Amino acid sequence: MSRILDTIESPDQLKNLTHDQLKQLAQEMRERLVETVYGVTGGHFSSNLGTVEIAIALHTVFDSPRDKIIWDVGHQAYPHKMLTGRNKLMHTIRQYGGLAPFLMREESPHDQFGAGHASTSISAALGMAVARDMQGEDYHVVAVIGDGALTGGMALEALNNLGHLGTKMIVLLNDNEMSIYPNVGVVPRLLTRLRTSRTYHRAKGDVVSILQRMPAGDALVELGKRFKDSVKELVIPNMMWEELGLTYLGPIDGHNLADLQETLTLAKQLDRPVLIHAITIKGKGFEPAEAESKTHKWHSVTPKSPGKSDNKPSAPRYQDVFAQTLIRLAEEDERIVGITAAMPDGTSLDQFGKRFPDRMFDVGIAEQHAVTFAAGLAAAGMRPVAAIYSTFLQRAYDQVVHDVAMQNLPVVFAMDRAGIAGNDGRTHHGALDISYLRCVPNMTLMAPKDENELQHMLKTALSLEGPAAIRYPRGNGYGVPLSETFHVIPVGTWELLQEGEDLLILATGYSVYQALEAAKILSKQDGIFATVVNCRFIKPLDEELLQKLVAKHDYLITVEENVRMGGFGSAVLESLADHSMVPSRFVRLGMPDRYVEHGSQEILRKILGLDAEGIAQTARELLYKTTDLRDKTLKDVHQR
Ligand SMILES: Cc1ncc(C[n+]2csc(CCOP(=O)(O)OP(=O)(O)O)c2C)c(N)n1
Ligand SMILES: CC(=O)[C@@H](O)[C@H](O)COP(=O)(O)O
Numbered sequence: 001m002s003r004i005l006d007t008i009e010s011p012d013q014l015k016n017l018t019h020d021q022l023k024q025l026a027q028e029m030r031e032r033l034v035e036t037v038y039g040v041t042g043g044h045f046s047s048n049l050g051t052v053e054i055a056i057a058l059h060t061v062f063d064s065p066r067d068k069i070i071w072d073v074g075h076q077a078y079p080h081k082m083l084t085g086r087n088k089l090m091h092t093i094r095q096y097g098g099l100a101p102f103l104m105r106e107e108s109p110h111d112q113f114g115a116g117h118a119s120t121s122i123s124a125a126l127g128m129a130v131a132r133d134m135q136g137e138d139y140h141v142v143a144v145i146g147d148g149a150l151t152g153g154m155a156l157e158a159l160n161n162l163g164h165l166g167t168k169m170i171v172l173l174n175d176n177e178m179s180i181y182p183n184v185g186v187v188p189r190l191l192t193r194l195r196t197s198r199t200y201h202r203a204k205g206d207v208v209s210i211l212q213r214m215p216a217g218d219a220l221v222e223l224g225k226r227f228k229d230s231v232k233e234l235v236i237p238n239m240m241w242e243e244l245g246l247t248y249l250g251p252i253d254g255h256n257l258a259d260l261q262e263t264l265t266l267a268k269q270l271d272r273p274v275l276i277h278a279i280t281i282k283g284k285g286f287e288p289a290e291a292e293s294k295t296h297k298w299h300s301v302t303p304k305s306p307g308k309s310d311n312k313p314s315a316p317r318y319q320d321v322f323a324q325t326l327i328r329l330a331e332e333d334e335r336i337v338g339i340t341a342a343m344p345d346g347t348s349l350d351q352f353g354k355r356f357p358d359r360m361f362d363v364g365i366a367e368q369h370a371v372t373f374a375a376g377l378a379a380a381g382m383r384p385v386a387a388i389y390s391t392f393l394q395r396a397y398d399q400v401v402h403d404v405a406m407q408n409l410p411v412v413f414a415m416d417r418a419g420i421a422g423n424d425g426r427t428h429h430g431a432l433d434i435s436y437l438r439c440v441p442n443m444t445l446m447a448p449k450d451e452n453e454l455q456h457m458l459k460t461a462l463s464l465e466g467p468a469a470i471r472y473p474r475g476n477g478y479g480v481p482l483s484e485t486f487h488v489i490p491v492g493t494w495e496l497l498q499e500g501e502d503l504l505i506l507a508t509g510y511s512v513y514q515a516l517e518a519a520k521i522l523s524k525q526d527g528i529f530a531t532v533v534n535c536r537f538i539k540p541l542d543e544e545l546l547q548k549l550v551a552k553h554d555y556l557i558t559v560e561e562n563v564r565m566g567g568f569g570s571a572v573l574e575s576l577a578d579h580s581m582v583p584s585r586f587v588r589l590g591m592p593d594r595y596v597e598h599g600s601q602e603i604l605r606k607i608l609g610l611d612a613e614g615i616a617q618t619a620r621e622l623l624y625k626t627t628d629l630r631d632k633t634l635k636d637v638h639q640r
C-alpha cells in the first residue's frame with residue numbers, strides 16, 4: 001500500500017492533508033524510523049520517535065523555510081528531515097556520503113541552524129527573531145528544545161535575555177523527562193511539578209475546550225483566569241516562566257496533534273515570548289523503546305551492519321577500561337570523585353557511579369559548571385576526574401584555563417571520543433583538543449597507545465599536583481592484555497618501539513599502532529626501515545629523545561588524530577626549530593584544516609591517510625620524491 005510519507009517532498013504538502021491523514025502519516029514516520037535507523041544505520045532512535053507529532057504540527061502550522069524552526073542538538077530531528085524532502089535518503093543517515101547526523105544549513109533550507117552540541121537553539125532563535133524585527137520582516141521563529149538541553153547554561157542565558165528583550169518568538173519545550181539518562185537538576189523537578197500537578201489534567205480539559213470555543217485573544221484572557229484561579233501549584237512554577245517574561249502555555253500532550261496545532265496557532269498570534277510545554281515519551285510508538293523510555297537504552301541503537309572496526313570487536317572499549325581503572329584507583333584513594341555532564345553511559349562513568357554512588361556527579365548538560373565544580377572540589381582537597389568528551393570540553397575552555405590550570409589545580413580530564421569519532425561527524429570529532437590544550441600553561445597532556453597504557457596514564461594523572469588531560473578514542477581497544485596493577489609513567493617520556501635508519505615516525509595515541517603497522521608494510525614492500533616512537537606525552541614532549549632521534553634521521557613524519565594546525569606535529573616542529581634542528585624532509589599527518597564529515601572511523605581514517613596504508617604511502621612519497629616534488633607530496637597530503 002502506498003504511503004502518504006512517500007508522497008511528501010515538501011512541508012507545504014502537509015497543509016492539504018486531513019487530520020486523519022496526518023495521523024496516518026505519523027504512524028508511517030515511526031515505521032520509517034524503525035526500518036532505517038533501527039533496521040540499518042543505527043544512531044539516535046528514541047528521541048526521534050518522540051518528536052513525530054511535534055514535527056508534523058510545526059510544519060502544518062508554520063511555513064518553513066520562511067518561518068524559522070530551530071532544533072536543539074538535532075539528534076531528534078529525523079522526523080523534520082522526513083517532512084522536508086529527505087525521507088527517501090533516511091537509510092543513509094550518519095553514513096559516509098549520506099544525510100548528516102544532525103541538522104546542517106548546507107543540507108536543507110529547512111535546517112535553519114546547525115547543531116550537534118546541546119542548548120544552542122534559544123540563543124540562535126533569538127538572534128534570528130531580533131534580526132527579523134530589525135529588518136522589518138514578519139516571519140515566525142520557533143526554538144525546539146528538550147528538557148535535557150534546557151539544563152545547559154546557554155539555554156538559561158538565552159531565556160534570561162529573551163525575557164529581557166520581550167521578542168516575539170516561541171520556545172517549544174519537548175519534555176520527556178529524559179536527557180540521555182534520566183534528566184537531573186531542579187529545572188526538571190520544576191517541569192515535573194507542572195507535568196504531574198493533579199490539576200493539570202482538569203486544566204488540560206479546560207485548555208482544549210477554551211481554545212476550541214474562543215478567538216485567540218479572548219482565549220488567553222480566559223485561560224489566564226482559569227489557570228490563576230484553579231491551579232495553585234501550577235501557577236507557582238507557571239509564575240516562574242511569567243517572571244522570566246515568557247507566556248507559559250501548557251503542559252500539553254506532545255503526541256496529541258490537535259492540541260499541538262491549536263496551542264501553536266494560539267502562540268503564533270501572541271506578540272511576545274511564549275513557552276509551550278509539551279509532554280512526550282521517548283520511544284513513543286515502538287513498544288520496546290516505549291517500555292524502557294525512562295532508560296538510556298534506546299537513545300541510540302547500533303547499526304545492523306557496523307563498519308569494520310580498526311580494532312578487535314572483542315577488545316574492551318577504552319571507556320570501560322577507563323571506568324574500571326578509576327574504580328580500582330578510587331578504592332585506594334577516597335579523594336577520587338567522578339564528574340560527567342549528562343553522559344554517564346557514554347563515558348562509562350555510570351559503572352563508577354554504581355560502585356561509588358556518593359562519589360559520582362552527573363551535573364546535566366553543563367560542561368562549564370562541571371569543570372569549575374571540579375576545580376572547587378580540587379581546591380578543597382579532592383581528586384576530581386571530569387569525564388567529558390573532547391568535543392564537549394570545547395564548551396568549557398575558559399573554565400579549564402581560568403579556573404583549573406591558572407590555579408594549577410589537580411583536575412584530571414578524561415577526554416573520550418578524542419580524534420576521529422565516526423558517524424556523529426564534524427560536531428563530534430575530538431579534532432581540536434591537542435591544539436587547545438597544549439598551549440595552556442601547567443597542563444599535562446597524554447594519549448595512550450592502547451587500553452593498557454590508558455590504565456597507567458590514569459594512575460599517572462592522579463599522581464600529579466596539577467591539571468592533566470588524557471585523550472583516548474571512541475570504540476574498542478587493540479585487545480592487548482590489561483594490567484592488574486598500575487604504575488606511574490615518568491612525565492614527559494616517550495617509548496621507542498623500534499629503530500630503522502631510513503625514516504623516523506613520531507605517532508601519538510590511536511595512531512601509534514597504525515604507525516607500527518605502516519612500518520611493517522614499508523619494510524616488507526619497500527625495503528624502508530623506520531624508527532617508530534610512541535609519543536605518549538604531547539605536553540611536555542620528550543625533547544631529549546626527540547633531538548637524539550632527529551639527529552640520526554633525514555626523514556620525519558608525525559602522526560596524530562587532531563588537526564595539524566597547532567597539533568602534535570606543530571609541537572614537534574616548534575621544539576626542533578627552537579633547537580635549529582628541523583629536518584629538510586618533514587610531513588605532519590593529521591586532520592585537515594576543514595570540518596571532517598561523518599562516516600565510520602575506518603573510512604575516515606582511510607580518506608585522511610591516517611591508517612597504516614596511508615602512513616606508509618606518505619612515507620613512500622616523502623622518500624621517493626626529490627625535494628622539488630616534496631611540496632607536491634605535502635599538497636597531496638594536505639588535500640586529503
Ligand atoms: C554540549 C553537549 N553536551 C552533551 C551532549 C550529548 N547529548 C546529546 S543529546 C543529549 C540529551 C538531550 O536531552 P534532551 O534535550 O532532553 O533531548 P531528548 O533526547 O530527550 O529528546 C545529550 C546529553 C551534547 N550533544 N552537547
Ligand atoms: C547527540 C549526542 O551528542 C550524543 O547522543 C552523542 O551522539 C553520543 O555519542 P556516542 O554515541 O559516541 O556516545
Ligand SMILES: [Mg+2]
Nearest residue numbers: 146147148178
Ligand atoms: Mg528529553
